[in-house]
Amino acid sequence: MxxxxxxxxxxxxxxxxxxxxxxxxxxGSKSVTNRGLVLAALAAEPGWLRRPLRSRDTLLMAEALRALGVGIEEAVGPDGSGEAWRVIPAGLHGPATVDVGNAGTVMRFLPPVATLADGPIRFDGDPRSYERPLGGVIDGLRALGARVDDDNRGALPMTVHGAGALEGGRVEIDASSSSQFVSALLLSAPRFNQGVEVRHVGAKLPSLPHIRMTVDMLRCVGAQVDEPETGGEPNVWRVSHSALLGRDLTVExxxxxxxxxxxxxxxxxxxxxxxxxxxxxxxxxxxxxxxxxxxxxxxxxxxxxxxxxxxxxxxxxxxxxxxxxxxxxxxxxxxxxxxxxxxxxxxxxxxxxxxxxxxxxxxxxxxxxxxxxxxxxxxxxxxxxxxxxxxxxxxxxxxxxxxxxxxxxxxxxxxxxxxxxxxxxxxxxxxxxxxxxxxxx
Known part of the structure; x- marks a missing residue:
């Protein structure tokens, strides 16, 4: 502590x-807002995020995606129902620096996105962020073909060397310290060349509802996901390679x-x-x-x-x-x-x-x-x-x-x-x- x-x-x-x-x-929900931002940034067409939460964690996520080249514009929702973010996907690029603050969703969801960028993306944050577990994401990305420099700490600060694409495929990770390790790989998986098959191999997974949220939101933007909840193997999630749709999402x-x-x-x-x-x-x-x-x-x-x-x-x-x-x-x-x-x-x-x-x-x-x-x-x-x-x-x-x-x-x-x-x-x-x-x- x-x-x-x-x-x-x-x-x-x-x-x-x-x-x-x-x-x-x-x-609005932080969890929905930050997942929605990532999925909209990776989509093949612009989308809307209505009634997003504007807090430190979500503003850090928006600024990080902007640093990678994504357009996120303040706007009125398409039906005139209040404030919204218009998200305009673009070619992801570096070099860039991402400030994660102490936001678990930013420090874990964006390194997989960074593998799809052209150029190095450095991740840094608050002192406490250096102590929070990130090894499951780092090890998973390396197994899928990414280059990550973290001086073997398994934690921040680190640099992801984006190559414009990631091969993807099957990967085993221990996500017993954070379900966000699984969600992080699933959110970007439709853009990986082979999609991804994530196998959790550690102790009991915490916070399973958050993984269900990730799966539901992926399906809402057109991704194909096989999961334990729908008859798949226990602790195994598969996401196929596909284009993602731009959606009009209202945040709960x-x-x-x-x-x-x-x-x-x-x-x-x-x-x-x-x-x-x-x-x-x-x-x-x-x-x-x-x-x-x-x-x-x-x-x-x-x-x-x-x-x-x-x-x-x-x-x-x-x-x-x-x-x-x-x-x-x-x-x-x-x-x-x-x-x-x-x-x-x-x-x-x-x-x-x-x-x-x-x-x-x-x-x-x-x-x-x-x-x-x-x-x-x-x-x-x-x-x-x-x-x-x-x-x-x-x-x-x-x-x-x-x-x-x-x-x-x-x-x-x-x-x-x-x-x-x-x-x-x-x-x-x-x-x-x-x-x-x-x-x-």
Whole structure:
């Protein structure tokens, strides 16, 4: 885990004065936006990305693709329905430098794209990005014929020497530390001369819904994909060589970013409505409906969107979060306020995320008076009366929202560097205040 920052501003997390009653319009999905940008950039014709998320991670992706020669224009959607990006594919070229920040999707999805460029593409980013696993992508690309210089670190910084094409074919990788390794190879695979056959050969794959999202989006732009979900071999995905279609894609709300607002309803016994919650989706955040219902809430999909209500009581939970690891910080924050212990399992891979999330959650909740212990693959949380204090975030957006959740019920919580929420949820402090004062939508 990275060292505790000591120089960031402290944000006094607002204490809830009563039951919240709010409608929260959640910005678009980061996962869908960044996949949509990559697929549109590789298409054979221009496309639209409507209601994209504009956050640090997605702006980094857009700027990286522009550096490679892709046209991404700010525009009004084709039906006049609001802001959109018009993506105009072009011949990919270098030399160029890509700033990945600390965005896993950028650092993993774009090296395969870079193999299709003419010239060297250098990848660099925030200091924490150097510590995040990338070996599965690097090894996979080398096995498929790419030249990658990383000084044998298996991590950033590195340079991909694009040759204008990649042969592709069959490759075995260990993606047990990040499902993004699989998605990265699949997204560019239609442009590889032989397509690709990706075989995962490691321990259990985390975050499978994100791979399903990749597969669904590939099919939407005309790719042919064989996968385990549709009768294929376990842990094997095949994508055929083909042209990709330019599409008009509307980005769904980011359901994982709805988590802190739904948690507020659960904690305060209030009601939160999330408009445009999809009836069918591959987003992992959709599992919040089940998880938070088990923890004491009720929910209903209506014409208004998802209506979630808290009962005024929070129950502990024993849950496998291997497919929805990104939800762990928010669930841990709620569990620390519950009426019984919780065990969160299947998330050992979180030690390799924006920070070591398991160590960070343990330290920060315990320093507020909690009783959290790390297990081999998760956390055990025994609720205790909590007190105020500084909740450090380690430049991790989901740690920041976890601190805000606890602050609803615990007076005096100060969240360090709440601005890090801009990674995926711009204007979070303003949205949080509006929810609590009933002035927002």
């Amino acid at each position: 990275t060292e505790t920052p000591v120089h960031h501003a402290l944000w006094p997390a607002p204490l809830a004065s009563g039951a919240v009653d709010a409608t929260i319009t959640v910005p 709300p980011d359901l994982s970013n709805a988590q802190p607002f739904l948690a507020a309803a659960l904690i305060t016994g209030g009601t939160v409505v999330i408009p445009d919650w999809p009836a069918r989706t591959t987003q992992p955040g959709d599992q919040l409906r089940r998880i938070f219902t088990e923890m004491g809430g009720t929910c209903q999909l209506t014409d208004r969107g998802l209506v979630f209500k808290g009962s005024g009581r929070i129950h502990g939970i024993d849950v496998d979060l291997s497919e929805v690891g990104e939800l762990t910080p928010g669930i841990a924050a709620v569990a620390a306020l519950a009426d019984s212990p919780s065990t969160l399992r299947g998330v050992a891979h979180l030690r390799l995320h924006e920070t070591d999330r398991l160590a960070a959650l343990t330290k920060e909740i315990n320093e507020l008076g909690g009783d959290v212990t790390e297990t081999e693959d998760g956390l055990h949380i025994r609720p205790r009366p909590l007190h105020g204090g500084v909740f450090h975030t380690y430049d991790d957006h989901r740690m920041a929202t976890a601190g805000a959740i606890i602050g609803l019920a615990v007076e005096g919580v100060q969240v360090e560097n709440v601005a890090t929420t801009a990674k995926t949820l711009p204007d979070f402090p303003e949205m949080w205040d509006a929810m609590l004062t009933g002035t927002g939508s």
